[in-house]
Amino acid sequence: MVAIDQYNISPEIIKVSKHHIEVDQIDNDARSIIQRLNKAGFKGYIVGGFVRDSILGLKPKDCDVVTDATPEQVNSLLPRTRIIGRRFKIVHSRSGRKITEISTFRSSSQRNTQKSNKGLVLRDNNYGNIEDDAFRRDFTINSLYLDIEKMEIIDFVGGFKDLQNKKLKSIGDSFERFKEDPVRILRAIRFKAKLSLDLDKKLEADMKKLSYLLKEISSGRKYEETLKMLLTGNAELIMTEMNSHNLLEHLLPLTKDFLNSKKDKRFIYNALKNTDDRYKKNKSLTPAFLFSVLLWPALVNKMGGITSKKTKLHNISRAASLILKRQNENCFIPGRIQQSIKETWELQIMLLRVPEKSKVTLKHKRFRAGYDLLLLREDSGENLGGVGKWWTEKISY
Numbered sequence: 552m553v554a555i556d557q558y559n560i561s562p563e564i565i566k567v568s569k570h571h572i573e574v575d576q577i578d579n580d581a582r583s584i585i586q587r588l589n590k591a592g593f594k595g596y597i598v599g600g601f602v603r604d605s606i607l608g609l610k611p612k613d614c615d616v617v618t619d620a621t622p623e624q625v626n627s628l629l630p631r632t633r634i635i636g637r638r639f640k641i642v643h644s645r646s647g648r649k650i651t652e653i654s655t656f657r658s659s660s661q662r663n664t665q666k667s668n669k670g671l672v673l674r675d676n677n678y679g680n681i682e683d684d685a686f687r688r689d690f691t692i693n694s695l696y697l698d699i700e701k702m703e704i705i706d707f708v709g710g711f712k713d714l715q716n717k718k719l720k721s722i723g724d725s726f727e728r729f730k731e732d733p734v735r736i737l738r739a740i741r742f743k744a745k746l747s748l749d750l751d752k753k754l755e756a757d758m759k760k761l762s763y764l765l766k767e768i769s770s771g772r773k774y775e776e777t778l779k780m781l782l783t784g785n786a787e788l789i790m791t792e793m794n795s796h797n798l799l800e801h802l803l804p805l806t807k808d809f810l811n812s813k814k815d816k817r818f819i820y821n822a823l824k825n826t827d828d829r830y831k832k833n834k835s836l837t838p839a840f841l842f843s844v845l846l847w848p849a850l851v852n853k854m855g856g857i858t859s860k861k862t863k864l865h866n867i868s869r870a871a872s873l874i875l876k877r878q879n880e881n882c883f884i885p886g887r888i889q890q891s892i893k894e895t896w897e898l899q900i901m902l903l904r905v906p907e908k909s910k911v912t913l914k915h916k917r918f919r920a921g922y923d924l925l926l927l928r929e930d931s932g933e934n935l936g937g938v939g940k941w942w943t944e945k946i947s948y
Contacts, residue, residue, distance in 0.1 A: 562685075562705045562706055562707045563705075563706045563707075563709075563711065564703050564704070564705060564706075565703060565704040565705075565706060565711050566703060567702045567703070569711075570605075570606050570704050570711070571606070572602070572605045572606065572697065572702070572704075573702075574699070574702060576605060577597065577601075577614065577697075577699055578601075578614035578651070580614075580644065580646045580649065580651050581597055581601075581614040581615075581616055581651055582699060584616050584629060584644055584651060584653060585597070585616060585618075585699055587628065587629060588616075588618050588620060588625070588628070589700070591620075591628055593618050593619055593620040593624070594618060594619050594681070595616055595617070595618040595620075596616070596617050596618070596681070596696040596697055596698055596699075596705070597614060597615065597616060597617075597696070597697040597699060598615055598616070598617040598693075598694075598695065598696050598697070599613075599615050599617075599688075599693050599695075600612065600613055600615065600693070601613060601614045601615065601697070602695040602696070602697045602704060603692050603693060603695060603710075603714065603746075606695075606704075606711070606714055607714065607746060609746075612783075613651075613652065614651065615651070615652045615653075615654070616651060616652070616653045616654070617653070617654050617655070617656060617681075617684060617696070618653060618654075618655060618656070619655070619656050619678075619680065619681070620655065621655055621678060622634045622640045622641065622642050622653075622655055625642045625653050625655070626642055629642075629644055629653075631644060631645045631646070632644045632645070632653070633645075639654070639657075640655070641653065641654045641655075642654075655678050656678060656679050656680055656681055656683060656684035657677060657678065657679055657683060657684050657687045658677040658678055658679025658680075658683045658684075658687075681696065681705070682707060685707035685708060685722075686707065686708065686722055686723065687722075688708075688722055689721065689722065689728060689732075689735045689738060690710075690719055690720060690721060690722065690735075690738075690739070690742065691708045691709055691710035691713045691720045691721075691722055692710045692713055692714050692719065692720075692742070692746075692748075693710070694706070694707065694708045694710050694722060695710045695711060708722050717746070717747060717748050717749055718748060718749055718751065719739060719742055719743060719746075719748040719749065719750050719751060719754065720751045720754065721735075721751065721754050725751070725753055725754040725757040725758075726753075726757045726760070726761065729757055729758065729761045729764070730761060730764065733761060733762075733764035733765045733767065733768055734765075734768055734772065734773075734776055736758045736761065736762060736765065736796075736798065737765075737776045737780065737798065737802075738776075739754065739758060740758075740780070740789060740792045740793060740796065740798065741779060741780050741783075741785070741789060743792060744785040744788040744789045744792055745783070745784070745785050758796060759796060759797070762796065762797055762798055762801065763801075765798065765801035765802070766801055766881075768801075769883075770879060770880070770881060770882050770883035771883050773801070773802055773881065773882040773883075774882050774883055774884060774885075776802075777802050777803070777882055778838055778841075780793070781823070781826065781841060782826065782830065782836045782838070782841060783830065784827050784830040784831055785827065786823040786824075786826045786827050787820060787823045787824055787827055790819070790820070790823055794807065794810055800881075801881060802881060802882050803845055803878075803881070803882065804877075804878075804881055805845075805846055805848075805849040805874065805877060805878055806819065806845045806846065806848075806849075808848075808849065809848035809849065809852070812848070814931070814932065815848040817931050817932065818844075818847070818848065818927065818928065818931040818933075819844065819845065819848070821927060821930060821931050822841075822844040822845075822927055825927070826841065837891075837920070838884075838888050839888045839891035839892050839895065839920065840895065840920050840923065840924070842878075842884055842888065842892055843891075843892045843895040843896060843920065843924060844924065844927065846874055846875070846878060846892070847896070847924070849874050850867070850870055850871060850874050850896060853870045853873065853874060854866065854867065854870050857896075857899055857900065858903075858933070858934075858935060859900075859903070860900060860903035860904045862900050864897050864900060864901075867893075867896055867897050867899075867900065868893060868897065871892070871893045871896055871897075872893075875889050875892065875893075891917060891920070894915075894916075894917040894920075894921075895917050895920045895921050895924055896924075897921075898912070898915060898917055898918065898920070898921025898922075898924075898925075899921060899924065899925060899928075901915065901921070902921055902922065902925050902938060902942060903935070903938055905938060905941055905942070905945075906941075909945065913945070913946070922939075922942055922946075925938070925939050925942070926939045926943075
């Protein structure tokens with residue numbers, strides 16, 4: 552935990568003339584939530600990514616709310632809400648398909664905090680005030696609070712200045728903060744890539760020292776973090792950063808094994824570039840296709856090549872199960888996603904069976920994913936006898 556007395560707790564107040572965030576930029580649902588909280592006698596602010604990205608002139612993905620109301624009080628006050636989480640309780644407020652996250656100010660007290668024997672925080676639902684909460688956050692750039700009534704940013708830790716200077720700094724001792732939650736190491740990589748930040752030297756050194764603690768994080772949580780890193784428009788750079796900081800062995804060990812191969816690296820990075828391009832064009836992205844690409848070299852290595860239409864589908868299915876089982880030891884992929892990956896891989900054989908099986912293949916529910924993977928293989932230098940061109944002409948009619 553961070554000792555507040557190491558900071559000047561008189562916050563800097565940043566006026567709109569400096570931060571340039573306008574009222575009409577604020578999400579309507581978040582604004583309504585804060586207004587209802589304030590009317591009921593509580594205080595509510597917008598915090599984190601929305602404030603950070605808006606200051607930099609980027610389009611924020613989320614608009615999170617923080618308040619002095621407990622999760623139970625928020626849940627009873629607002630409609631269509633539910634409390635989630637055990638490690639940290641938060642409230643989700645639903646409006647149609649959109650969810651707004653509402654958290655309660657956290658305290659520096661460790662009264663109800665549970666830690667593992669390695670220092671990882673397992674459960675922590677101690678509530679405090681805005682000052683406490685500011686020093687509990689991970690990086691200074693994420694500890695900026697927007698008061699929507701005054702349109703002022705409240706900054707206790709110098710995050711606004713760090714944003715202006717393009718610096719990523721930990722709040723408190725980065726060694727201790729990474730021990731509390733090693734996922735912060737992955738977040739540091741993501742912020743560096745997304746926002747073009749320079750890492751504080753001690754922070755970067757501590758990342759390397761403590762990266763081994765990522766093996767203590769649940770495989771399900773690592774899956775969610777992997778999606779955040781690779782499906783948000785900066786996949787190429789993040790993959791390079793993760794590889795250089797020796798983080799892939801804890802998330803994508805089977806992918807790491809093949810980045811030393813010029814051919815496989817080209818294939819993977821072509822896919823990541825396409826993923827980034829699709830994100831920037833607001834095109835759909837799916838975890839299934841991402842993992843079918845990242846794990847494809849491992850499947851090919853297991854099978855000894857997948858270029859013949861005579862290859863048995865059950866052989867691919869069996870090899871796929873082994874590959875996915877090993878991947879799940881580090882980063883668990885949900886069952887329905889695993890099934891989609893298998894079907895996309897099996898389609899690589901079905902797509903070779905032209906023209907005799909083309910009608911059946913064309914109707915397959917994973918056809919588009921299989922076709923895209925086939926084109927990616929050819930674009931990366933694999934010789935499949937021009938079958939990609941055949942299918943492109945087939946579906947263009």
